[in-house]
Amino acid sequence: MLFSDLKGRKLVDTSSADTVGKVDGFLLDPATQSIAALEFKKTDGGDTVAWSVITAVGDDAVTIPGTNVLIEAEGRLAELASKRGVVLKKRVLTDAGDDLGEVRDVDLDPSTGSVRELVVGAKKTPTHVAGARILGVGEYAVVVRAAD
């Protein structure tokens, strides 16, 4: 599932059946090459939900068991939520020193949150970089292993 498709999807609390927010962003942990949390807007209170407590990421909505899982990012999540942790639109460098372009989109597995691939570079001629190649996300670039 591309994040661009997921963005804007509603967040529903299964205990009250209320819409309690909208998908706005994601926090990608380069250490696990997966999505650590989703960020939401139009919520009351916290805006972040750790991936592990999300009930489901469905075609029409993201569901959570209750609004108590909406938190402010802290600790590791706060690090990932900083400007340094941002992935979209950041340049991608290989460990061989080649610039592949900017991250345009992220393809994620909706059941596990693992990153299947990064969609990098120009819209018409994108490069697909497998999530397993991600080495780090820093101030300057997302670093990936060079293609074999």
Place this chain on the structure above:
Amino acid sequence: MSRLMRTSEIASLPVVTLAGDDVAQVKDLVFSADGGAVAGFTLAGRGLLAGPLKQGLAWPKVVGLGPDAVMVADEESLEPRDEVIAAAASTVEGVGSGGNVLGDRVLTDSGTDLGKVVDVVIDVGPGGAGQCDVVGYEIEASEALSPAGSKGGKGTRMLVPLPDTISVSKEHVMVPAAARDFVTQDLAGFGASVQQFRDQLRGPA
């Protein structure tokens, strides 16, 4: 995959850790004392106004060198600049000036001046493995060179392949006379040219 690069393309490249942070940028290259390899880099801070750093980067610490960045494992890869320079000079004690060959005249051992060095071509080994070999010089061709291959007139930029080891002084870079036969204008075909030249120098196996 090894690739050829002009050293002028390397100056001011960012030095980026595998965690994705730019920790410095290349200020200058440090050549080994015999001029045959890149020993490391001196560094400057990032940004327009940043000055030179007290740290340098030795070639063995480089993970990858490409057209867009110099990759290192982490910030710990940087070492005191003076140590990087000292290590380069000590590889062959007291031979040649090592450092700056730009502006030197390329002279064959038979006494022909081929032209002035304007750039240095290096062969970047795969993923920092092995050494970063200096394989050729880009020169502004002298008149002596131009009629030989009739590839261009005086001042044309040409690529001269180098043998494994060369003598470098403040004025001259000495190359075997045979280097003249392997001069090319195009970086794409230059790798093969260097290989043939070096094979010929080594003679039949």
